[in-house]
Amino acid sequence: MNNTLEIKHLEKNFGKKKILTDISFTVTKGHIVGLVGANGAGKTTIMKAILGLVGFSNGTITINGESVSLNKHQALSKVGALIENPGIYPYLTGWDHLRLFAEKNITKSMMTELVSALKMDKYIHQKAKGYSLGMKQKLGIALAFLNNPDFVILDEPMNGLDPQATFDLRQLITTKANEGTTFLISSHILGELEKLAKDLVIIDRGQIIKQTTTYELLSTGEKYFVLQTSDDDRAQQLLLDHNFNLKEDISILVPNIDNNSLANALKVLINNNIDVLDVQHKDNDLEVSLLELLQHGEEGVK
Incomplete structure (x- = not known):
């Protein structure tokens, strides 16, 4: 180049x-x-x-x-x-x-x-x-x-x-x-x-x-699914009870760990009669990705 x-x-x-x-x-x-x-x-x-x-x-x-x-x-x-x-x-x-x-x-x-x-x-x-x-x-x-x-x-x-x-x-x-x-x-x-x-x-x-x-x-930053349901409080608790590591308390943010993350979360909610009204993808922006890199300190050094 x-x-x-x-x-x-x-x-x-x-x-x-x-x-x-x-x-x-x-x-x-x-x-x-x-x-x-x-x-x-x-x-x-x-x-x-x-x-x-x-x-x-x-x-x-x-x-x-x-x-x-x-x-x-x-x-x-x-x-x-x-x-x-x-x-x-x-x-x-x-x-x-x-x-x-x-x-x-x-x-x-x-x-x-x-x-x-x-x-x-x-x-x-x-x-x-x-x-x-x-x-x-x-x-x-x-x-x-x-x-x-x-x-x-x-x-x-x-x-x-x-x-x-x-x-x-x-x-x-x-x-x-x-x-x-x-x-x-x-x-x-x-x-x-x-x-x-x-x-x-x-x-x-x-x-x-x-x-x-x-x-x-x-692309190296964390990715999540943002869920909106008919009962967000109950949905959060159900997912926590099933060992989903939710990102925040104010939203249902399910980490996109693998191809089955969303499917497994939806299965838990549907089986418990909770309607899923909306699903969105959420990626880190540059600010969050940069802060994560700086927080890793020496792990980010090339």
């Missing part, structure tokens, strides 16, 4: 404190990769190191085969990024920002198309000092996309965005990825990341504990 980004054995210390330990992962060209972990796990430090904004103690970072370091930035010429809060000049308009940072090949029509995609038309010619948090965030995102980068790095891009703006950003990222742009995205809004990311790099306390796909992580 053609990798846009390769990180090998990256280490970062602040004084005697170790921030990153033996970080190694790849980002495949054209993929949307989610970098996930708890606050303080080291996600932003990794992104800053990729962008040559902070140095590192050991290891290598290459983008499209070219190395990146604190003093070597040539490989970043086709990289767009939004890290932490966007840098906004309050007395410039949003349009002024785009003009200021646009390369010579970026035309007015290309800028207008980007503004429309993020639904910034109504305020793009207003001074940024009057922008709300969400408006500033969208301007920062627009600047990251402005020069048609091959690789885009976004740190918490949904911060401050309302549901419509989040949807618009998701559409833009998906469109660009389908056109071949590579993405590395950090977000604590795991529901949105689940809709976007094909691959995941999971970090905990400065260490990579797993590089996987979203599908693989979700």
Whole structure:
């Protein structure tokens, strides 16, 4: 596979404190990769190191085969990024920002198309000092996309965005990825990341504990049957009496352990004159799957 980004054995210390330990992962060209972990796990430090904004103690970072370091930035010429809060000049308009940072090949029509995609038309010619948090965030995102980068790095891009703006950003990222742009995205809004990311790099306390796909992580999570009956309280007690390990007290969640799990549960209920009104499948979402992985600690280390 053609990798846009390769990180090998990256280490970062602040004084005697170790921030990153033996970080190694790849980002495949054209993929949307989610970098996930708890606050303080080291996600932003990794992104800053990729962008040559902070140095590192050991290891290598290459983008499209070219190395990146604190003093070597040539490989970043086709990289767009939004890290932490966007840098906004309050007395410039949003349009002024785009003009200021646009390369010579970026035309007015290309800028207008980007503004429309993020639904910034109504305020793009207003001074940024009057922008709300969400408006500033969208301007920062627009600047990251402005020069048609091959690789885009976004740190918490949904911060401050309302549901419509989040949807618009998701559409833009998906469109660009389908056109071949590579993405590395950090977000604590795991529901949105689940809709976007094909691959995941999971970090905990400065260490990579797993590089996987979203599908693989979700498929390893627990699965349940959710039952609705004519008498849920009695149905729960009957299943417990027959050694079914129900997941919660508030719902009848029968673990999908094997192909006979549902059939056996239904047989118990029907034999006891309880009508089954509805059966639904329930899978773990990304948040639950990630929490389960982190709770396993060393069992998740690869």
